[in-house]
Amino acid sequence: MPKSRALFLSMPATTDLDALLARCLRREPAAQRALYLRYAGRMLGIARRYAYTVPEAEDILQDAFVKVFAHLGDYRAGGTLEGWIRRIVVTTAISHWRSGQLRHASEAPPLDEPPASMAVDGTALEGLKVTEVLKLIEQLPHGCRVVLLLYAVDGYSHSEIAELLGIQESTSKAQLSKARKQLTYLYKRQNDFIRL
Amino acid sequence: MSTDPEEHLLDQSLRDAFRDYHLPPAGHMHVWDQVEERIAALPAPRTGLSYRLVLPLTAALGVGVAVGWLLPRPAAPPVAPAAAPAVHATTWVAPQHAAPSWAAHVGAASTVACAPVHRLASKTAGRNAASHLSVQLPKQAASNPVKPARPSKPIQAEQVARVLPDSATQPTARLTALAPAPLAADSNRENNNLPAPELSTAASALPKEAPAKAASVAPEHATAHPAKTAKQEEVNEKMLYRKPTHRQPERGLGWRRWVTHLSQVVHRIL
Numbered sequence: 001m002p003k004s005r006a007l008f009l010s011m012p013a014t015t016d017l018d019a020l021l022a023r024c025l026r027r028e029p030a031a032q033r034a035l036y037l038r039y040a041g042r043m044l045g046i047a048r049r050y051a052y053t054v055p056e057a058e059d060i061l062q063d064a065f066v067k068v069f070a071h072l073g074d075y076r077a078g079g080t081l082e083g084w085i086r087r088i089v090v091t092t093a094i095s096h097w098r099s100g101q102l103r104h105a106s107e108a109p110p111l112d113e114p115p116a117s118m119a120v121d122g123t124a125l126e127g128l129k130v131t132e133v134l135k136l137i138e139q140l141p142h143g144c145r146v147v148l149l150l151y152a153v154d155g156y157s158h159s160e161i162a163e164l165l166g167i168q169e170s171t172s173k174a175q176l177s178k179a180r181k182q183l184t185y186l187y188k189r190q191n192d193f194i195r196l
Numbered sequence: 197m198s199t200d201p202e203e204h205l206l207d208q209s210l211r212d213a214f215r216d217y218h219l220p221p222a223g224h225m226h227v228w229d230q231v232e233e234r235i236a237a238l239p240a241p242r243t244g245l246s247y248r249l250v251l252p253l254t255a256a257l258g259v260g261v262a263v264g265w266l267l268p269r270p271a272a273p274p275v276a277p278a279a280a281p282a283v284h285a286t287t288w289v290a291p292q293h294a295a296p297s298w299a300a301h302v303g304a305a306s307t308v309a310c311a312p313v314h315r316l317a318s319k320t321a322g323r324n325a326a327s328h329l330s331v332q333l334p335k336q337a338a339s340n341p342v343k344p345a346r347p348s349k350p351i352q353a354e355q356v357a358r359v360l361p362d363s364a365t366q367p368t369a370r371l372t373a374l375a376p377a378p379l380a381a382d383s384n385r386e387n388n389n390l391p392a393p394e395l396s397t398a399a400s401a402l403p404k405e406a407p408a409k410a411a412s413v414a415p416e417h418a419t420a421h422p423a424k425t426a427k428q429e430e431v432n433e434k435m436l437y438r439k440p441t442h443r444q445p446e447r448g449l450g451w452r453r454w455v456t457h458l459s460q461v462v463h464r465i466l
Contacts, residue, residue: 032235036228041218044227049214057219058227062234065227069235120202125209133213152207153214180203 017081024072036065039082043089049149050093052138064092090154094164097146114185124187136186144179151176254462261454 020038023031043064047057067088075084125133137145146165150156151172156164161172 029232032232033228036231040224040227041220044224045214045218048219049217054219058224061224062227062230065231066234066238069231070238120200120206123205123209125206125213128213130213130217133210148210152210180206183206 021072021075021081024069032069035068039085040065042082043085046086046089046154047093049134049137049153050090050097050146056096060089060093060096063096064089067092086154090150091164094146097142098165114181118181118185120180121184121187124184136183136190139186140179140182144175144182147172147175148179148183250462250465253465257458257461261458265450265454 020031020035024035040061044057044061047060047064048054051057051060064085068085075081125136128136137148140148143165147161150161150164151158158169158172158176161167162169165172167175
């Protein structure tokens with residue numbers, strides 16, 4: 001085997017994703033479509049958590065992917081591309097909520113306050129399907145719901161949530177605590193209704 | 197923040213529930229159609245100068261500026277004394293104080309260095325003017341470039357009599373009478389544009405009797421107008437040593453101008 005060929009083979013091969021990114025940066029439509037198909041399903045699921053309906057989630061997804069392709073040159077290889085796109089989807093969903101584009105933001109029915117002595121049950125959601133969990137979460141007040149999703153599911157810290165939503169850290173903590181209690185209360189109320 | 201284990205469990209169950217949650221993109225391809233439409237309308241990425249080109253250019257420019265700044269520069273030319281008053285003083289003073297033959301020779305060179313000639317005429321009337329001239333004039337001729345001179349007319353006795361009182365006109369008339377014919381003709385020469393080497397020649401060619409005559413005439417004139425001469429001298433001294441009040445060449449803070457220039461160039465390139 002010639003020396004130059006051996007040297008070439010010993011070099012780290014560029015992954016498919018790097019090649020795809022390079023083609024996307026050159027604005028090749030086929031590559032852009034491939035990137036969309038690669039991440040759209042997962043990102044639509046994330047958008048659906050923050051939205052109330054699938055069409056709202058699709059609006060979020062559309063805006064998010066336009067941002068992705070517009071700022072793809074800013075992506076650095078320090079983190080994963082999926083994590084970078086995920087953050088874009090989440091911030092787009094938050095901006096949709098703050099601008100009032102989510103139809104149900106102000107239409108959520110008021111909830112009964114859980115009893116003060118009620119404790120959080122950690123096993124409440126075990127065994128539930130994702131659609132059932134989504135239905136429970138959709139009944140939460142939107143502020144509590146967003147803080148719960150950001151903190152518990154997407155791993156944001158209270159300081160990041162405070163910066164993202166424009167609230168105090170203490171408010172974020174209070175909303176999270178309230179969301180957990182409400183979720184447990186909703187689950188128990190639903191179970192009691194089914195048993196009856 | 198200490199998390200309650202129950203809260204931690206609830207968060208974990210939420211994460212588990214949404215871990216693999218996704219909606220198949222095949223059913224939402226209309227979203228891609230809209231995305232494709234919108235990204236096609238995006239402006240093309242700007243193809244500016246790459247860092248590979250800009251950085252070496254900037255570095256080379258910086259090095260050039262630094263080298264240019266550190267290189268020895270020629271000393272700033274000395275500020276020339278005010279010339280206009282000296283010319284005026286020469287036409288006034290030289291014929292009054294000095295001997296006619298001496299004044300005729302100086303008149304030829306006076307357009308090259310008027311101020312030293314005046315100083316010589318006023319201060320060293322009794323000294324050896326020729327030796328002083330041979331030292332002073334070449335220096336001035338070397339520092340000041342020779343300019344085309346205006347033709348100097350000899351002051352006639354009638355002109356002086358019109359301006360000055362009788363007591364003042366009398367010594368001037370005597371001076372004019374004392375001047376020998378060839379020297380008076382020399383003073384009428386219009387070509388005062390002497391090169392520097394000729395000045396020393398002219399100074400060395402001064403007649404020997406010039407100091408003696410100056411010494412014999414000057415005290416007589418000095419007794420006639422002591423107050424006026426002293427005052428005139430004082431005024432001339434002030435004029436000679438007066439510093440020009442117009443804008444001086446800028447000193448210091450040159451690096452700021454360079455930094456401003458550099459930033460403008462870089463901005464223009466980008």
